[in-house]
Amino acid sequence: MSNITDRGFNHAVKQTQAHRRGGESILIVVQRLTRVVMFIIAFVAALALFGLNVGTALAGLGIGGLAIALAAQQSLENLLGGVSLLMDKALNIGNFCKIGIQVGTVEDIGLRSIKLRTLDQSLLVVPNGLLSQMQVENFGPRQKCLLNQHFSLRIETQAEKLRLVLDRVQSMLDQQPAIETGTSRIRVANFAGASFDLELWAYVKTNNWTEFTAIRQDVILKIAEIVEAAGTRLAAPTQLTYLSGDAVVDAGRRTALFTT
Numbered sequence: 046m047s048n049i050t051d052r053g054f055n056h057a058v059k060q061t062q063a064h065r066r067g068g069e070s071i072l073i074v075v076q077r078l079t080r081v082v083m084f085i086i087a088f089v090a091a092l093a094l095f096g097l098n099v100g101t102a103l104a105g106l107g108i109g110g111l112a113i114a115l116a117a118q119q120s121l122e123n124l125l126g127g128v129s130l131l132m133d134k135a136l137n138i139g140n141f142c143k144i145g146i147q148v149g150t151v152e153d154i155g156l157r158s159i160k161l162r163t164l165d166q167s168l169l170v171v172p173n174g175l176l177s178q179m180q181v182e183n184f185g186p187r188q189k190c191l192l193n194q195h196f197s198l199r200i201e202t203q204a205e206k207l208r209l210v211l212d213r214v215q216s217m218l219d220q221q222p223a224i225e226t227g228t229s230r231i232r233v234a235n236f237a238g239a240s241f242d243l244e245l246w247a248y249v250k251t252n253n254w255t256e257f258t259a260i261r262q263d264v265i266l267k268i269a270e271i272v273e274a275a276g277t278r279l280a281a282p283t284q285l286t287y288l289s290g291d292a293v294v295d296a297g298r299r300t301a302l303f304t305t
Contacts, residue, residue: 140185141254144171189225190257192247192264197240197280198272206277207233207241213271218247223260225250240280 136142136159140151149163159176161169171179198207211231218229229247236242245268249260272279 135181136183137185140183142184143180143182144169144176145179184252184254187252189248189250190252190254192224192245192249192257192261194245194261194265194268195234195242196245196268197242199278199280200236200239200241202241202277206275209275210272210277211243213275214245214268217267217271218245218264221247221260221264223249223251 136151136154138151138154142149142151142161144161147161147163147169149161149169151159152162152168153160156173158170158172161171163169198210202210211233214231215229218224218231219226221229225248229245231243231245234242234244245264247264249257251257251260269279
């Protein structure tokens with residue numbers, strides 16, 4: 046009987062994966078719950094076959110179950126957390142997500158915990174009860190990625206060259222097929238200090254992180270080429286110190302007084 050139900054669930058999981066992602070996680074947990082229920086039914090049936098009083102046994106199981114429940118509150122919390130997680134569809138197997146400060150891919154959602162394969166390929170096991178107390182960011186459902194870059198031009202850059210860089214970068218973004226039309230813009234954010242600070246926003250039409258990083262790299266390299274062709278340069282982190290001429294004269298006078 047167990048083999049038949051397992052085959053049925055495995056077939057349902059494959060069908061769900063082929064037509065609608067996400068439902069397979071619920072089916073896997075229901076399959077595990079079904080195994081537990083079938084084990085209890087088989088145990089009770091075995092007691093009846095051996096001539097034992099099933100009613101008394103069930104009463105004993107009820108009292109024992111209450112004692113176990115009181116002693117295993119954390120496990121019950123994890124169980125309820127897992128069921129709530131699946132019902133809300135917050136995470137599904139295969140989702141790329143961020144849990145707390147860890148980023149990785151969900152490999153399994155169980156009755157007690159979820160398993161996350163991190164970027165360094167280590168396996169992180171997070172109890173379901175803790176997920177309600179942690180910040181969970183699921184990147185799986187998103188259809189596009191935000192490209193947000195900051196770069197600076199030297200403060201000596203002439204206004205004409207600054208406008209030229211802005212126009213050419215905007216034109217480059219508009220011509221990028223991977224960037225969503227109408228979502229890209231580049232603006233001067235600040236000119237305090239020793240540079241003009243520029244900020245770029247654009248939505249890239251992909252939810253694949255590896256593909257997104259390749260597109261981001263291409264955009265950054267093209268910006269560097271545009272800046273070089275415009276006859277200006279990117280600004281490095283600098284600190285300017287201005288010395289007042291009066292302060293220098295006063296310092297010289299104080300030195301002369303001490304030496305006479």
